[in-house]
Amino acid sequence: MSTSAQDPKSSESITPVRWGVLGASNFALKVSLPSMWRGPLTQLAALASRDIGKARAAAESLGIPKAYGSYDELLDDPEIEAVYIPLPNHLHVKWSARAARAGKHVLCEKPIALSAKDAAALVDVQHETGKRIAEAFMVRYHPQWQQARDWVRSGRIGELVSVQAAFSYFNRDATNIRNREQVGGGALYDIGCYAVNTSRLLFGREPVRAMVLVERDPEFGTDRLTSGLLDYGGAHLTFTCSTQAVAYQRVNALGTKGRIEIEIPFNAPADRPCKIFLDDGSTLNCSSAKVTSFPVVDQYHLQSEAFSRAIRTGSPIENSIEVAVGNMRVIDALFRSAESRRWEKI
Ligand SMILES: NC(=O)c1ccc[n+]([C@@H]2O[C@H](COP(=O)([O-])OP(=O)(O)OC[C@H]3O[C@@H](n4cnc5c(N)ncnc54)[C@H](OP(=O)(O)O)[C@@H]3O)[C@@H](O)[C@H]2O)c1
Structure with a gap:
């Protein structure tokens, strides 16, 4: 052509x-x-x-x-x-x-x-x-993440101190690559990697140490429930990912003066607008949150x-690939922590 x-x-x-x-x-x-x-x-x-x-x-x-x-x-x-x-x-x-x-x-x-x-x-x-x-x-190409990153960088929520991420689905199909340890299955490789990647995007720096708790599927050997903590030097990521929990995904970024919530952070639909929330915390029932809607986009495209x-x-x-190596360093440290049950340097 x-x-x-x-x-x-x-x-x-x-x-x-x-x-x-x-x-x-x-x-x-x-x-x-x-x-x-x-x-x-x-x-x-x-x-x-x-x-x-x-x-x-x-x-x-x-x-x-x-x-x-x-x-x-x-x-x-x-x-x-x-x-x-x-x-x-x-x-x-x-x-x-x-x-x-x-x-x-x-x-x-x-x-x-x-x-x-x-x-x-x-x-x-x-x-x-x-x-x-x-x-x-x-996800790095979706305007909702670019907006969240820009708000953090311009100080709209004060200083970013904590990112909280959840990502889960339920899949016990033994033939699925996500449930096969020998081909690199498991929750951390499959979806926990998004929490690591997007927290690095928001903080704009690398975490210094990592700690994790991992539950492995007794039949598959893969991590089916993984909850981790990254230390960004006075600021944190906490995340949970699971291959055997109800389907859910959400990211909250807490600053000293405000909060950004991303409603569908990872599998943003390609046929409906996406919403993110900017909240100054003046109410505790989220009624103070201002909604920003993004026109329909296809992040894969x-x-x-x-x-x-x-x-x-x-x-x-x-x-x-350089950004990718940084992500893998964090994932390595999380898997080391699963074994040592201690903080691991990144
Ligand atoms: N970015 C995202 O949103 C997203 C979403 C889902 C998945 N993914 C990624 O996409 C990749 C594929 O995921 P998937 O769910 O599409 O997997 P899948 O359906 O199992 O497809 C993997 C393909 O790899 C080929 N293959 C070669 N050697 C294989 C082996 N030893 N065992 C199994 N398959 C083998 C097969 O193609 P042939 O038989 O045709 O050679 C198979 O169809 C993974 O890395 C996953 O993390 C990304």
Whole structure:
């Protein structure tokens, strides 16, 4: 395809980036790929599965022109400029590195690795290959998070002292990757990573130490209930995440003079407006909270468009591999604390 799109931030004309997808993942087929397909800077050109029949069916259902029966075949396609990787977590580093070395830019699903050491290896791969590598924390592209961050930075709630985050769902399907320890399942890798990522965004600095309490599923071995505490130096994140609790998500940011509440912080719907609340605390029943509504946006679409634009123009991205390594350092410390039952330095 040779059409080009206007970059909304400049008058420059940008040619769409040709993307390939590794794996016919449920989430990708249902959510992220239809969002990415909306372009205009992102063109889905190929999809690979370990099973060619599955690849063809998935590509056909989404109108993707090429299907491959192995990930390597897609990486050998010189037409593909960038790959999106929605594989199980234990395969993220391996295929991100292989894709970059095959000359492709990489947007890989979260968490990008199972440890900071493995994530840091991708920083080296990025330097070695000159290809951009990013972790798909789409929330950073949603205007509700950009607004919350701007309010914190401009002092609208005074000094930020505490972030409280909850994220849970109920899933006991033994075949689901979230319930398989050997492929990087568990609550902290799957959803606790959002609390870590967004608290780092709001505080604008790294936490110094971490403490956690973990309950593991006796059958799966995965952490099914994880509650953590991060010390940001005189300010805290407290969070609970669970794969076996009622579906819920909420973030509260408490400052010395006000509070920001994000109603649907992580899975912001792509078909309804989102709301966040700014409260000066003058009533305790939240009636003093002022509501800000955001027009309907699709955060997955915003993310892929930003990455395509970054590939063409060299523009900065919110979810760089360097930011990802910082997240994995915190997750490492939390898992160490689960073992030591003590504070762990980050
Ligand atoms: N950002 C978000 O909002 C969000 C939401 C959900 C999930 N995710 C992330 O997306 C990734 C995929 O999640 P999902 O729920 O879509 O998983 P999924 O449905 O199980 O898909 C994973 C795909 O990986 C491929 N695969 C390769 N080796 C595999 C192995 N050993 N075991 C299982 N699958 C293997 C399979 O594709 P083929 O058989 O076609 O090769 C499979 O369809 C995870 O990293 C998850 O954290 C992100």
